[in-house]
Amino acid sequence: MKIQRAFSxxxxxxxxPKTVITSSKIESELNLPEGYIFKRIGVKSRHSAKExxxxxxxxxxxxxxxxxxxxxxxxxxxxxxxxxxxxxIIPNRSSLIKNAFEEALDLDFxxxxxxxxxxxxxxxxxxxxxxLSSGDYQHIAIVSSESSSNGLNPNDSETxxxxxxxxxxxxxxxxxxxxxxxxxKSKTYSEAAKYTIIExxxxxxxxxxxxxxxxxxxxxMQGKKLLKNVKTTLPKFLSQFxxxxxxxxxxxNLIVPHQASKLGIRMxxxxxxxxxxxxxxxxxxxxxxxxxxxxxxxxxxxxxxxLKEGDTCFLLGTAxxxxxxxxxxxxxxx
Amino acid sequence: MKIQRAFSxxxxxxxxPKTVITSSKIESELNLPEGYIFKRIGVKSRHSAKExxxxxxxxxxxxxxxxxxxxxxxxxxxxxxxxxxxxxIIPNRSSLIKNAFEEALDLDFxxxxxxxxxxxxxxxxxxxxxxLSSGDYQHIAIVSSESSSNGLNPNDSETxxxxxxxxxxxxxxxxxxxxxxxxxKSKTYSEAAKYTIIExxxxxxxxxxxxxxxxxxxxxMQGKKLLKNVKTTLPKFLSQFxxxxxxxxxxxNLIVPHQASKLGIRMxxxxxxxxxxxxxxxxxxxxxxxxxxxxxxxxxxxxxxxLKEGDTCFLLGTAxxxxxxxxxxxxxxx
Numbered sequence: 010m011k012i013q014r015a016f017s018x019x020x021x022x023x024x025x026p027k028t029v030i031t032s033s034k035i036e037s038e039l040n041l042p043e044g045y046i047f048k049r050i051g052v053k054s055r056h057s058a059k060e061x062x063x064x065x066x067x068x069x070x071x072x073x074x075x076x077x078x079x080x081x082x083x084x085x086x087x088x089x090x091x092x093x094x095x096x097x098i099i100p101n102r103s104s105l106i107k108n109a110f111e112e113a114l115d116l117d118f119x120x121x122x123x124x125x126x127x128x129x130x131x132x133x134x135x136x137x138x139x140x141l142s143s144g145d146y147q148h149i150a151i152v153s154s155e156s157s158s159n160g161l162n163p164n165d166s167e168t169x170x171x172x173x174x175x176x177x178x179x180x181x182x183x184x185x186x187x188x189x190x191x192x193x194k195s196k197t198y199s200e201a202a203k204y205t206i207i208e209x210x211x212x213x214x215x216x217x218x219x220x221x222x223x224x225x226x227x228x229x230m231q232g233k234k235l236l237k238n239v240k241t242t243l244p245k246f247l248s249q250f251x252x253x254x255x256x257x258x259x260x261x262n263l264i265v266p267h268q269a270s271k272l273g274i275r276m277x278x279x280x281x282x283x284x285x286x287x288x289x290x291x292x293x294x295x296x297x298x299x300x301x302x303x304x305x306x307x308x309x310x311x312x313x314x315x316l317k318e319g320d321t322c323f324l325l326g327t328a329x330x331x332x333x334x335x336x337x338x339x340x341x342x343x
Numbered sequence: 344m345k346i347q348r349a350f351s352x353x354x355x356x357x358x359x360p361k362t363v364i365t366s367s368k369i370e371s372e373l374n375l376p377e378g379y380i381f382k383r384i385g386v387k388s389r390h391s392a393k394e395x396x397x398x399x400x401x402x403x404x405x406x407x408x409x410x411x412x413x414x415x416x417x418x419x420x421x422x423x424x425x426x427x428x429x430x431x432i433i434p435n436r437s438s439l440i441k442n443a444f445e446e447a448l449d450l451d452f453x454x455x456x457x458x459x460x461x462x463x464x465x466x467x468x469x470x471x472x473x474x475l476s477s478g479d480y481q482h483i484a485i486v487s488s489e490s491s492s493n494g495l496n497p498n499d500s501e502t503x504x505x506x507x508x509x510x511x512x513x514x515x516x517x518x519x520x521x522x523x524x525x526x527x528k529s530k531t532y533s534e535a536a537k538y539t540i541i542e543x544x545x546x547x548x549x550x551x552x553x554x555x556x557x558x559x560x561x562x563x564m565q566g567k568k569l570l571k572n573v574k575t576t577l578p579k580f581l582s583q584f585x586x587x588x589x590x591x592x593x594x595x596n597l598i599v600p601h602q603a604s605k606l607g608i609r610m611x612x613x614x615x616x617x618x619x620x621x622x623x624x625x626x627x628x629x630x631x632x633x634x635x636x637x638x639x640x641x642x643x644x645x646x647x648x649x650l651k652e653g654d655t656c657f658l659l660g661t662a663x664x665x666x667x668x669x670x671x672x673x674x675x676x677x
Contacts, residue, residue: 097541103664117532120531330438
C-alpha cells in the first residue's frame, strides 16, 4: 500500500451538546407510537445544541484535540472549517472559530472553509494532506461543527427525528511515519443535486421576500429517490476507488461511514458483508450530525481504540449535491 | 523566479448582469447630493443581478471560459465554487453550477466549495494548483458568482452604494510551460473578525426567531476600524510575502487587487508608488463584487491583453474574517 501523502492524526477531540433528546420525547411531540422512530429511522437519542453555538462547540472540540496532541493553538499553521451549518453567513466559519480563542487574537494563521456538505470533513482531510505536502505547514486543524435543529421541520417526521448536533476536530500533522493518505476520491452525481435541499435563506428565496415557514427553511429530502440513486452510484464509486489499489474494501481495518441513515449504513454493510463488524455505527445515540458525523465517529474510534496505530481506515460518505466522498488512510498518532 | 506548482489559465470568462444601476439613481433614492457616491465611495455604476441567480451567472461565466479554452464541460475534472453569497444554503454552490449544465448530468467530476469570503478565488487558485500537482486532474474550473443586493441595507449608504454583482470563471490546466504559482500566502487576523458581518440568517440569529429587517440581514462594516487594522497588517503581509522571493512588488507586471473600496485600492497604490499604472482598478464601473471582484478583474485583464503571456501577476485581497490573501503567478494560456 503506497502512501500518497504522509500525515499523522496527532490529536483528536469532540464535543457533544449537553441536552439529549430521546426519540420517545419526539414521538410524544409528534403523536407517533412508542418505538416508531428507532424502528424506522434507527435513532434512540441525539444531542441537541440548545445552549451551544456552532462556534462554541467547535472551540471545545478543537481544545480537546489540541490537548490530545499536547500542543497549543499557537502551534497551528492553518484552520479548516468543514461544516454545512453556520452561525453567520459572513464571515466564514473557520475565522469565527479562531476568533473564539482569546490567545489566538494576535496569531495570523489562515482560516479557510471547505464545503461539500456532509462529506466536508473528507474533502478537508485531502486538502490538509495537500497543504502538508507543500512543505509550508506542520500542524493543520480541521473542525466540523453542526447544529441542525433550526433547520428541521417538525411536520416532516423523517428528517425531524434523524438529525443530531455535535462537533469534532483533528490535528493533521507532518510525520516521518509511513502513515497518511492512500487514496481519495470525490464524485458529484448531478442528477440528484436537488434531492436534498434547504430552499429558503439564500438568494433564491431570500428572507427579505420569503418569511419564515418551516417547510421553506428546513432541510428537505426526497429519501426514496436519493436512496435509488445511491444504490446505483455507490457500488460503482467503490469499485473505481479500490480498483487501482492492492487492498479491497474487505481488507480495511475500520470503515467510518457518514451516519446518513439506517438504510444508508445498512447498504454499506451489505456491500461489505464479509466483514460487517468493522463498520462504525453511532446512529442510534447521535443521529445524523451532517458533516460532523464522520469526524465524531472517527474521534470516538480513536478514543476507544477501535482504530489503532498502523490500522487502515476508510472514511466514506454521501452528501447533498449529490456527492460521494471516500478517503483511505493509514492511521498514526506519531 | 521559481515556479512552485505549474498551471496555465487555459480559459477565462465572465458574466455581468444586464441591469446597470448608476450612482445617480442611488443618490436620488437616498436623497444624497449628485456626485456624492463617486466622490466618497468611488463607484459610478454597478451591475445588479435583478433577473439572474448566482447559479445562472456562474453558468454563463463558466460557459465563456470553456469556449475560451476550446474545451467542453466534459473535459472538466473538478469544479471549485469560490463565492460568499449563494442561492441555497444546501447543497453547496458548485454542485448547483454543475447541475445547471444539462450535458453534465451524467458526468461525475467532483464539486467543492472554498470560502474565505472576498479572497475565496485566491484560496481556490492555490487549492487548484495543489490538486493539479497531485497528478489526478487535467482541467479544473474555478467559478466565483456573487449577488449582493439582497444583503444590502438602504439605510447604510456606505455599503448600499459600494457593492455590485457579477461572475467570473477560469480553467486552470496542467501545462508544460514554465508558468504557474510562484508564491501563495493567506493570513487571518482575528482581532478584526467581526468588523464585517451579516448578523442574521445563520444559527446565531436564525430566521425562525429573527424576522427580516434590513439592519439584521445585511452586510455590516465597521469601515474605519477595518481600515485601521489593514493599515497595520497589509504592509507586514506584503513584506513577509516578498521577503523570500527574488522579485519585489514593484517588479510585478500586473497587480489585481480585490476591488474592496476606494481607500483600499488607494492604500495599495501608496504601497506600490513606483509603479501605480499596473494596478487594475474597476471599482468605478463594477463596485465591490465580493469574491467575484478579483476574478472579474483578472478575466478583464486577460481579455483586454493587459495581462500577457509570460507576465507575472499578483492577486491580493482583504476579506471578512479578517483575511489577507495574496497569490503571485506567472501567466500562460498554453
